[in-house]
Amino acid sequence: xxxxxxxxxxxxxxxxxxxxxxxxxxxxxxxxxxxxxxxxxxxxxxxxxxxxxxxxxxxxxxxxxxxxxxxxxxxxxxxxxxxxxxxxxxxxxxxxxxxxxx
Numbered sequence: 001x002x003x004x005x006x007x008x009x010x011x012x013x014x015x016x017x018x019x020x021x022x023x024x025x026x027x028x029x030x031x032x033x034x035x036x037x038x039x040x041x042x043x044x045x046x047x048x049x050x051x052x053x054x055x056x057x058x059x060x061x062x063x064x065x066x067x068x069x070x071x072x073x074x075x076x077x078x079x080x081x082x083x084x085x086x087x088x089x090x091x092x093x094x095x096x097x098x099x100x101x102x
Contacts, residue, residue, distance in 0.1 A: 003027045004099050005046055006077060006084065008069050011093035012060050019059055020069040022076055024052040024099060046096075052080060066090060078102070 005027045009015045027044040035041045054076060058069040070088050073095075077084055081102045088095040 003029075003044060004051070004082075004101075005044060006073065006082070006097050006099045007046060008056070008073050008088070008095040009093065010060060010065055010069060010095060014093045015060055017055060018061070020056045020065060022052075022054050022056055022073045023050050024077075024082060025050040027098075044096075044098075052082075066095065070095060 003026065004024055007023045007025070009021045009023070012018065015021055023046075025046045026049040027046050029042045030045045031043045032040050033043055056069055056072045056076070058065050058072060062068060066088075074084060077099060082099045083102045084097045084099050086098040088097045
């Protein structure tokens, strides 16, 4: 089974324009870690196999960009026959979530 991840780029150093963007790609397991409950959780890295990309309308300097970009990305995923299956994981310059075809 192929694992897919959606990535929302949220910082000026990782976007081509001044807006957040959404990408969907395949992922590979890079290791495992224990979550807060002590359960083993796989850690993934996105591969170079990008399936879908689109600019969002949220500016990277918007104070509420994380919530706005997550909401807009969820709508875009649904419109393009994808379903987010996990919460958005927020890192320094992006947000990641596992997705699957709807």
